Amino acid sequence: MRKICVIGNSVAASRAAEEAPLAGWGQYLEEFLGPDCDVRNYARDAMTLRDYYTERFAALLTLVGHGDLVLIAFGHVEQRVNQLNRYHGPREYKEYLRLYVEALRAEGAVPVLVTPAARCVFDISGSPVDTHDGYPRLTMEAAAELGCPVIDMTASTTQLLAELGPMRARGSLPVAGPGRAPAHPHGIVDASHYNHAGAREAARLVASGLAGLPGLPPGMVDVQRLVPGQMPPVQTEFTVQQPQLALTAQPEVAVAPAVTSPAPAELVGAGRKLTGTAPEGAEYVFFFEEGDYLGGTRTADDGTWQWRRAVQWPAGQHKVTAIALAGNAVSTAAETEFEVLDRLEAPETIGPRRGAWSGPAPGSRARPGAASRRSWCWSRAGLIAETRCGTTEAGGSRTPTTGDRAPTRWSSSRCSAPSTHLRRVWS
Secondary structure: OEEEEEEEOOOOOOOOHHHOOOEOHHHOHHHHEOOOEEEEEOOOOOOOHHHHHHHOHHHHHOOOOOOOEEEEEOOOOOOOOOOOOOOOOHHHHHHHHHHHHHHHHHOOOEEEEEOOOOOOOEOOOOOEOOOOOOHHHHHHHHHHHHOOOEEOHHHHHHHHHHHHHHHHHHHHOOOEOOOOEOOEOOOEOOOOOEOHHHHHHHHHHHHHHHHOOOOOOOOOEOHHHOOOOOOOOOOOOOOOOOHHHHHOOOOOEOOOOEEEEOOOOEEEOOOOOEEEEOOOOOOEEEEEEOOEEEEEEEOOOOOEEEEOOOOOOOOEEEEEEEEEEEOOEEEOOEEEEEEEOOOOOOOEEEEOOOOOOOOOOOEEEEEOOOOOOEEEEEEOOEEEEEEEOOEOOOOOEOOOOOOOOOOEEEEOOOOOOOOOOOOEEEO
16 A cells, blocks of 8 residues: 655644534545555644644654655645744745655655645635735745645636636535534634535545656556536525615614624725624624625524625725614614725835944834734844834824824844844734
8 A cells, every 4th residue: 555645734634523514635635546545644733834843744754654655735824924823934934845855755755745725715806816925836936946746736726716706616615604513603604624525626636636747656546536526506695585675674673783893994804704793583694885785694593693705805995784684574774884905015114224234133113014013023034023013102002094104113132243134024
Protein backbone atom coordinates (compact mmCIF):
# COMPACT_ATOMS: atom_id res chain seq x y z
CA MET A 1 0.00 0.00 0.00
CA ARG A 2 1.20 3.50 -0.84
CA LYS A 3 0.52 6.13 1.80
CA ILE A 4 -0.84 9.55 0.85
CA CYS A 5 -0.75 11.89 3.84
CA VAL A 6 -2.67 15.15 4.05
CA ILE A 7 -1.38 17.88 6.36
CA GLY A 8 -3.06 21.24 6.66
CA ASN A 9 -5.80 23.10 8.45
CA SER A 10 -9.53 22.82 9.09
CA VAL A 11 -10.56 22.99 5.42
CA ALA A 12 -9.00 19.56 4.80
CA ALA A 13 -9.53 18.06 8.28
CA SER A 14 -11.86 15.08 8.69
CA ARG A 15 -15.02 15.74 10.68
CA ALA A 16 -16.99 13.55 13.05
CA ALA A 17 -20.70 12.98 12.49
CA GLU A 18 -21.61 15.26 15.39
CA GLU A 19 -19.86 18.16 13.66
CA ALA A 20 -22.33 18.10 10.75
CA PRO A 21 -22.82 19.88 8.43
CA LEU A 22 -19.04 20.49 8.46
CA ALA A 23 -16.79 18.19 6.41
CA GLY A 24 -13.20 18.34 5.13
CA TRP A 25 -11.95 17.41 1.67
CA GLY A 26 -9.27 15.14 3.13
CA GLN A 27 -11.89 12.66 4.31
CA TYR A 28 -13.13 12.11 0.74
CA LEU A 29 -9.83 11.97 -1.13
CA GLU A 30 -9.49 8.18 -1.02
CA GLU A 31 -12.71 7.81 -3.01
CA PHE A 32 -10.86 9.01 -6.13
CA LEU A 33 -7.63 7.05 -5.75
CA GLY A 34 -6.53 3.58 -6.76
CA PRO A 35 -7.07 0.50 -4.55
CA ASP A 36 -3.42 0.39 -3.40
CA CYS A 37 -3.56 3.92 -1.90
CA ASP A 38 -3.98 4.47 1.83
CA VAL A 39 -4.97 8.05 2.70
CA ARG A 40 -3.95 9.32 6.14
CA ASN A 41 -5.56 12.65 6.92
CA TYR A 42 -3.42 14.48 9.47
CA ALA A 43 -4.92 17.93 8.80
CA ARG A 44 -6.18 19.58 11.98
CA ASP A 45 -8.25 22.58 13.04
CA ALA A 46 -6.63 25.95 13.74
CA MET A 47 -3.27 25.00 12.23
CA THR A 48 -0.90 27.36 10.46
CA LEU A 49 2.39 26.39 8.83
CA ARG A 50 4.21 27.53 11.96
CA ASP A 51 1.89 25.73 14.40
CA TYR A 52 1.98 22.45 12.52
CA TYR A 53 5.74 22.56 12.13
CA THR A 54 6.39 23.11 15.84
CA GLU A 55 3.61 20.87 17.22
CA ARG A 56 3.05 17.97 14.79
CA PHE A 57 5.56 17.80 11.97
CA ALA A 58 8.28 15.87 13.84
CA ALA A 59 5.79 13.10 14.60
CA LEU A 60 4.68 13.02 10.97
CA LEU A 61 8.25 12.45 9.78
CA THR A 62 8.36 9.20 11.75
CA LEU A 63 5.29 7.94 9.85
CA VAL A 64 6.36 8.51 6.25
CA GLY A 65 8.70 6.43 4.17
CA HIS A 66 10.19 6.16 0.73
CA GLY A 67 7.70 7.01 -2.04
CA ASP A 68 4.90 8.20 0.26
CA LEU A 69 3.11 11.35 -0.91
CA VAL A 70 2.48 14.23 1.49
CA LEU A 71 0.01 16.93 0.44
CA ILE A 72 0.89 20.22 2.18
CA ALA A 73 -2.27 22.35 2.24
CA PHE A 74 -1.92 25.63 4.10
CA GLY A 75 -2.27 29.33 3.21
CA HIS A 76 -5.86 29.79 4.35
CA VAL A 77 -5.25 32.04 7.36
CA GLU A 78 -1.57 32.92 7.27
CA GLN A 79 -2.32 36.27 5.58
CA ARG A 80 -4.31 37.62 8.57
CA VAL A 81 -2.02 40.37 9.77
CA ASN A 82 -4.56 41.31 12.48
CA GLN A 83 -4.08 37.88 14.13
CA LEU A 84 -0.43 37.79 15.06
CA ASN A 85 -0.54 34.17 16.23
CA ARG A 86 -1.57 33.21 12.69
CA TYR A 87 0.12 35.77 10.46
CA HIS A 88 3.12 34.72 8.36
CA GLY A 89 4.92 37.34 6.34
CA PRO A 90 5.71 36.32 2.75
CA ARG A 91 9.33 35.50 3.61
CA GLU A 92 8.38 33.40 6.64
CA TYR A 93 5.61 31.64 4.72
CA LYS A 94 7.94 30.51 1.93
CA GLU A 95 10.68 29.59 4.38
CA TYR A 96 8.36 27.22 6.24
CA LEU A 97 7.32 25.62 2.96
CA ARG A 98 11.01 25.06 2.21
CA LEU A 99 11.55 23.42 5.62
CA TYR A 100 8.61 21.06 5.05
CA VAL A 101 9.74 20.09 1.56
CA GLU A 102 13.38 19.49 2.44
CA ALA A 103 12.57 17.47 5.58
CA LEU A 104 10.13 15.22 3.72
CA ARG A 105 12.57 14.65 0.88
CA ALA A 106 15.20 13.65 3.44
CA GLU A 107 12.85 10.85 4.53
CA GLY A 108 12.34 9.72 0.94
CA ALA A 109 8.78 11.05 0.79
CA VAL A 110 7.36 13.09 -2.08
CA PRO A 111 5.98 16.49 -0.98
CA VAL A 112 3.22 18.12 -3.02
CA LEU A 113 2.23 21.72 -2.26
CA VAL A 114 -1.47 22.61 -2.45
CA THR A 115 -2.68 26.20 -2.77
CA PRO A 116 -5.61 27.12 -0.48
CA ALA A 117 -9.20 26.50 -1.55
CA ALA A 118 -11.11 29.63 -2.58
CA ARG A 119 -13.61 30.94 -0.06
CA CYS A 120 -17.22 31.10 -1.16
CA VAL A 121 -17.24 34.90 -1.42
CA PHE A 122 -18.81 36.76 -4.35
CA ASP A 123 -18.93 40.41 -5.31
CA ILE A 124 -22.17 42.18 -6.15
CA SER A 125 -21.89 41.07 -9.79
CA GLY A 126 -21.73 37.40 -8.77
CA SER A 127 -18.01 36.87 -9.48
CA PRO A 128 -15.78 35.01 -6.97
CA VAL A 129 -13.58 37.27 -4.84
CA ASP A 130 -9.93 36.50 -4.07
CA THR A 131 -9.59 36.62 -0.27
CA HIS A 132 -6.09 35.16 0.12
CA ASP A 133 -3.96 38.27 -0.54
CA GLY A 134 -1.40 36.68 -2.83
CA TYR A 135 -0.59 33.64 -0.67
CA PRO A 136 -1.57 31.16 -3.41
CA ARG A 137 1.01 32.93 -5.59
CA LEU A 138 3.62 32.55 -2.80
CA THR A 139 2.88 28.82 -2.73
CA MET A 140 3.34 28.60 -6.50
CA GLU A 141 6.59 30.57 -6.28
CA ALA A 142 7.90 28.29 -3.53
CA ALA A 143 7.04 25.22 -5.61
CA ALA A 144 8.94 26.62 -8.59
CA GLU A 145 11.98 27.55 -6.49
CA LEU A 146 12.09 24.14 -4.82
CA GLY A 147 11.23 22.09 -7.89
CA CYS A 148 8.25 20.70 -5.98
CA PRO A 149 4.99 19.43 -7.51
CA VAL A 150 2.04 21.73 -6.84
CA ILE A 151 -1.74 21.49 -7.13
CA ASP A 152 -3.41 24.85 -7.77
CA MET A 153 -6.53 24.28 -5.73
CA THR A 154 -7.17 28.02 -5.62
CA ALA A 155 -7.63 28.11 -9.39
CA SER A 156 -9.79 24.97 -9.59
CA THR A 157 -12.11 25.93 -6.73
CA THR A 158 -12.41 29.51 -8.02
CA GLN A 159 -13.45 28.13 -11.40
CA LEU A 160 -15.99 25.86 -9.69
CA LEU A 161 -17.48 28.81 -7.77
CA ALA A 162 -17.72 30.85 -10.97
CA GLU A 163 -19.62 28.00 -12.64
CA LEU A 164 -22.00 27.56 -9.71
CA GLY A 165 -22.71 31.21 -8.90
CA PRO A 166 -23.49 32.54 -5.41
CA MET A 167 -26.84 30.82 -4.80
CA ARG A 168 -25.84 27.37 -6.07
CA ALA A 169 -22.43 27.54 -4.38
CA ARG A 170 -24.14 27.82 -1.00
CA GLY A 171 -25.19 24.21 -1.52
CA SER A 172 -21.56 23.16 -0.98
CA LEU A 173 -21.17 25.11 2.27
CA PRO A 174 -22.00 24.24 5.89
CA VAL A 175 -25.11 26.41 5.92
CA ALA A 176 -27.88 25.37 8.31
CA GLY A 177 -30.75 27.27 9.83
CA PRO A 178 -31.35 27.43 13.58
CA GLY A 179 -32.23 24.06 15.08
CA ARG A 180 -31.11 22.13 11.98
CA ALA A 181 -27.67 21.05 13.25
CA PRO A 182 -27.16 19.94 16.89
CA ALA A 183 -23.61 21.34 16.96
CA HIS A 184 -24.91 24.74 15.83
CA PRO A 185 -28.26 25.39 17.57
CA HIS A 186 -28.34 29.01 16.37
CA GLY A 187 -27.48 28.05 12.80
CA ILE A 188 -24.26 28.29 10.82
CA VAL A 189 -23.23 30.28 7.76
CA ASP A 190 -19.61 29.48 6.87
CA ALA A 191 -17.92 30.64 3.67
CA SER A 192 -14.53 29.01 4.35
CA HIS A 193 -15.37 25.35 4.94
CA TYR A 194 -17.46 22.67 3.23
CA ASN A 195 -20.44 20.46 3.85
CA HIS A 196 -20.18 16.82 2.76
CA ALA A 197 -21.18 17.47 -0.86
CA GLY A 198 -18.73 20.37 -1.12
CA ALA A 199 -15.91 18.42 0.55
CA ARG A 200 -16.33 15.57 -1.89
CA GLU A 201 -16.19 17.95 -4.87
CA ALA A 202 -13.09 19.67 -3.44
CA ALA A 203 -11.44 16.24 -2.99
CA ARG A 204 -12.25 15.44 -6.62
CA LEU A 205 -10.46 18.61 -7.70
CA VAL A 206 -7.41 17.69 -5.61
CA ALA A 207 -7.38 14.20 -7.14
CA SER A 208 -7.68 15.73 -10.62
CA GLY A 209 -4.69 17.89 -9.79
CA LEU A 210 -2.76 14.81 -8.66
CA ALA A 211 -3.62 13.02 -11.89
CA GLY A 212 -2.07 15.89 -13.86
CA LEU A 213 1.27 15.85 -12.03
CA PRO A 214 4.18 14.36 -13.99
CA GLY A 215 6.16 11.45 -12.58
CA LEU A 216 3.52 9.93 -10.31
CA PRO A 217 3.02 6.16 -10.45
CA PRO A 218 0.32 5.05 -12.91
CA GLY A 219 -2.98 4.08 -11.37
CA MET A 220 -2.57 6.26 -8.27
CA VAL A 221 -5.66 8.24 -9.31
CA ASP A 222 -8.70 6.35 -10.58
CA VAL A 223 -9.57 8.68 -13.45
CA GLN A 224 -12.85 6.84 -14.04
CA ARG A 225 -14.07 8.22 -10.72
CA LEU A 226 -13.24 11.84 -11.48
CA VAL A 227 -16.82 12.58 -12.40
CA PRO A 228 -18.27 15.85 -11.04
CA GLY A 229 -20.96 15.43 -8.44
CA GLN A 230 -24.51 16.55 -9.02
CA MET A 231 -24.73 20.32 -9.30
CA PRO A 232 -26.37 21.69 -6.16
CA PRO A 233 -29.75 23.32 -6.64
CA VAL A 234 -30.25 27.05 -6.29
CA GLN A 235 -30.40 27.65 -2.56
CA THR A 236 -33.46 29.51 -1.34
CA GLU A 237 -33.16 30.78 2.21
CA PHE A 238 -36.66 29.69 3.14
CA THR A 239 -39.97 28.78 1.57
CA VAL A 240 -41.86 32.08 1.91
CA GLN A 241 -43.26 33.23 -1.43
CA GLN A 242 -43.04 36.86 -2.59
CA PRO A 243 -41.23 38.29 0.46
CA GLN A 244 -41.42 41.79 -1.08
CA LEU A 245 -45.07 41.92 -0.02
CA ALA A 246 -43.87 42.36 3.57
CA LEU A 247 -42.91 45.93 2.70
CA THR A 248 -46.49 46.94 1.90
CA ALA A 249 -48.46 44.64 4.22
CA GLN A 250 -50.22 46.12 7.25
CA PRO A 251 -48.07 45.32 10.31
CA GLU A 252 -49.86 43.11 12.85
CA VAL A 253 -46.86 42.54 15.15
CA ALA A 254 -46.13 45.72 17.04
CA VAL A 255 -42.54 44.88 17.99
CA ALA A 256 -39.89 45.26 15.29
CA PRO A 257 -36.84 42.99 15.03
CA ALA A 258 -33.70 44.40 16.63
CA VAL A 259 -30.29 44.48 14.92
CA THR A 260 -27.56 44.01 17.53
CA SER A 261 -24.64 43.92 15.08
CA PRO A 262 -23.40 45.96 13.33
CA ALA A 263 -23.94 48.92 15.63
CA PRO A 264 -25.57 52.05 14.18
CA ALA A 265 -23.17 53.90 11.85
CA GLU A 266 -20.46 51.29 12.39
CA LEU A 267 -17.72 50.81 9.80
CA VAL A 268 -17.71 47.19 8.64
CA GLY A 269 -16.07 44.94 6.09
CA ALA A 270 -17.68 43.77 2.87
CA GLY A 271 -18.50 40.32 4.24
CA ARG A 272 -20.16 41.49 7.45
CA LYS A 273 -22.83 39.29 9.00
CA LEU A 274 -25.95 40.80 10.62
CA THR A 275 -27.21 39.48 13.96
CA GLY A 276 -30.12 40.41 16.19
CA THR A 277 -33.33 39.34 17.89
CA ALA A 278 -36.88 38.91 16.62
CA PRO A 279 -40.27 39.51 18.27
CA GLU A 280 -41.76 36.63 20.23
CA GLY A 281 -43.31 34.05 17.91
CA ALA A 282 -41.48 35.27 14.81
CA GLU A 283 -40.17 32.54 12.51
CA TYR A 284 -38.34 34.52 9.83
CA VAL A 285 -36.63 37.86 9.34
CA PHE A 286 -36.53 39.55 5.90
CA PHE A 287 -33.97 42.15 4.78
CA PHE A 288 -34.47 44.89 2.20
CA GLU A 289 -32.53 47.86 0.89
CA GLU A 290 -34.15 50.64 -1.11
CA GLY A 291 -37.13 48.36 -1.68
CA ASP A 292 -35.06 45.47 -3.04
CA TYR A 293 -35.20 42.11 -1.30
CA LEU A 294 -31.73 41.03 -0.09
CA GLY A 295 -32.48 37.76 1.69
CA GLY A 296 -33.68 36.38 4.96
CA THR A 297 -33.16 33.84 7.70
CA ARG A 298 -35.00 31.67 10.19
CA THR A 299 -34.96 32.58 13.86
CA ALA A 300 -33.62 30.35 16.62
CA ASP A 301 -35.80 29.05 19.45
CA ASP A 302 -34.59 31.88 21.71
CA GLY A 303 -35.55 34.51 19.12
CA THR A 304 -32.02 35.31 17.95
CA TRP A 305 -31.02 35.31 14.29
CA GLN A 306 -27.91 35.67 12.12
CA TRP A 307 -27.75 36.38 8.42
CA ARG A 308 -24.94 36.72 5.90
CA ARG A 309 -25.66 38.09 2.45
CA ALA A 310 -24.98 35.72 -0.46
CA VAL A 311 -22.71 38.37 -2.06
CA GLN A 312 -20.45 40.96 -0.50
CA TRP A 313 -21.76 44.37 0.49
CA PRO A 314 -20.68 47.08 -1.97
CA ALA A 315 -18.53 49.82 -0.45
CA GLY A 316 -20.41 52.84 0.85
CA GLN A 317 -23.35 53.73 3.08
CA HIS A 318 -26.14 51.19 3.60
CA LYS A 319 -29.60 51.45 5.16
CA VAL A 320 -31.15 48.01 5.64
CA THR A 321 -34.76 47.38 6.59
CA ALA A 322 -35.58 44.29 8.67
CA ILE A 323 -39.12 42.87 8.99
CA ALA A 324 -40.12 39.78 10.99
CA LEU A 325 -42.76 37.22 10.00
CA ALA A 326 -44.90 35.38 12.56
CA GLY A 327 -47.29 33.00 10.84
CA ASN A 328 -48.97 35.18 8.22
CA ALA A 329 -48.44 38.39 10.20
CA VAL A 330 -45.58 40.82 9.60
CA SER A 331 -43.96 43.09 12.14
CA THR A 332 -43.25 46.77 12.02
CA ALA A 333 -40.00 47.56 10.25
CA ALA A 334 -36.63 48.26 11.82
CA GLU A 335 -33.82 50.09 10.06
CA THR A 336 -30.09 49.92 10.60
CA GLU A 337 -27.40 51.98 8.93
CA PHE A 338 -23.73 51.14 8.51
CA GLU A 339 -20.83 51.95 6.21
CA VAL A 340 -18.90 49.31 4.28
CA LEU A 341 -15.18 49.63 3.56
CA ASP A 342 -13.82 47.09 1.10
CA ARG A 343 -10.20 48.19 1.55
CA LEU A 344 -8.04 50.38 3.79
CA GLU A 345 -5.50 52.93 2.68
CA ALA A 346 -1.87 52.09 3.40
CA PRO A 347 -0.39 54.05 6.32
CA GLU A 348 1.95 56.93 5.56
CA THR A 349 5.26 56.57 7.40
CA ILE A 350 6.40 59.90 8.90
CA GLY A 351 9.51 58.84 10.77
CA PRO A 352 12.22 57.76 10.84
CA ARG A 353 12.87 59.18 7.37
CA ARG A 354 14.01 56.79 4.65
CA GLY A 355 17.77 56.32 4.87
CA ALA A 356 18.06 58.21 8.17
CA TRP A 357 20.41 57.14 10.98
CA SER A 358 18.87 56.34 14.36
CA GLY A 359 19.66 54.76 17.69
CA PRO A 360 19.07 51.08 18.50
CA ALA A 361 15.55 51.78 19.81
CA PRO A 362 14.07 54.31 17.38
CA GLY A 363 10.66 55.81 17.89
CA SER A 364 8.39 55.64 14.87
CA ARG A 365 5.44 57.65 13.64
CA ALA A 366 2.94 56.94 10.90
CA ARG A 367 -0.32 58.44 9.74
CA PRO A 368 -2.77 55.51 9.49
CA GLY A 369 -5.18 54.99 6.64
CA ALA A 370 -8.68 56.37 7.10
CA ALA A 371 -10.79 54.34 9.56
CA SER A 372 -7.85 52.20 10.71
CA ARG A 373 -8.20 50.77 14.21
CA ARG A 374 -4.76 49.25 14.70
CA SER A 375 -1.34 49.47 13.06
CA TRP A 376 1.53 47.01 12.95
CA CYS A 377 5.17 47.69 12.12
CA TRP A 378 7.34 44.92 10.72
CA SER A 379 10.94 44.59 9.64
CA ARG A 380 12.72 41.71 7.97
CA ALA A 381 13.41 40.42 11.51
CA GLY A 382 9.70 40.21 12.30
CA LEU A 383 7.16 42.21 14.26
CA ILE A 384 8.54 45.43 15.75
CA ALA A 385 5.48 47.00 17.33
CA GLU A 386 1.69 47.17 17.40
CA THR A 387 -0.47 50.09 18.44
CA ARG A 388 -4.07 51.25 18.44
CA CYS A 389 -5.20 54.02 16.10
CA GLY A 390 -7.72 56.71 17.00
CA THR A 391 -7.62 57.28 20.77
CA THR A 392 -8.89 60.13 22.87
CA GLU A 393 -6.52 62.43 24.73
CA ALA A 394 -7.30 60.52 27.92
CA GLY A 395 -6.22 57.32 26.23
CA GLY A 396 -9.67 55.79 25.87
CA SER A 397 -10.66 54.05 22.68
CA ARG A 398 -13.28 55.23 20.25
CA THR A 399 -14.70 54.03 16.97
CA PRO A 400 -12.62 55.45 14.12
CA THR A 401 -14.30 57.34 11.33
CA THR A 402 -13.30 57.75 7.72
CA GLY A 403 -11.79 61.11 8.61
CA ASP A 404 -9.35 59.84 11.27
CA ARG A 405 -5.84 60.68 10.15
CA ALA A 406 -4.05 61.50 13.43
CA PRO A 407 -0.44 60.25 13.48
CA THR A 408 0.19 57.01 15.38
CA ARG A 409 3.33 56.61 17.47
CA TRP A 410 5.19 53.54 18.70
CA SER A 411 8.65 52.67 19.93
CA SER A 412 10.63 49.47 19.76
CA SER A 413 13.66 47.78 21.28
CA ARG A 414 13.69 45.12 18.55
CA CYS A 415 16.27 46.81 16.30
CA SER A 416 19.99 46.24 16.82
CA ALA A 417 22.74 48.58 15.68
CA PRO A 418 24.62 48.90 13.49
CA SER A 419 22.30 47.51 10.80
CA THR A 420 19.90 48.53 8.05
CA HIS A 421 16.18 47.90 8.54
CA LEU A 422 13.36 47.86 6.03
CA ARG A 423 10.05 48.52 7.74
CA ARG A 424 6.59 47.64 6.49
CA VAL A 425 3.55 49.21 8.12
CA TRP A 426 -0.04 47.92 7.96
CA SER A 427 -3.30 49.27 9.29
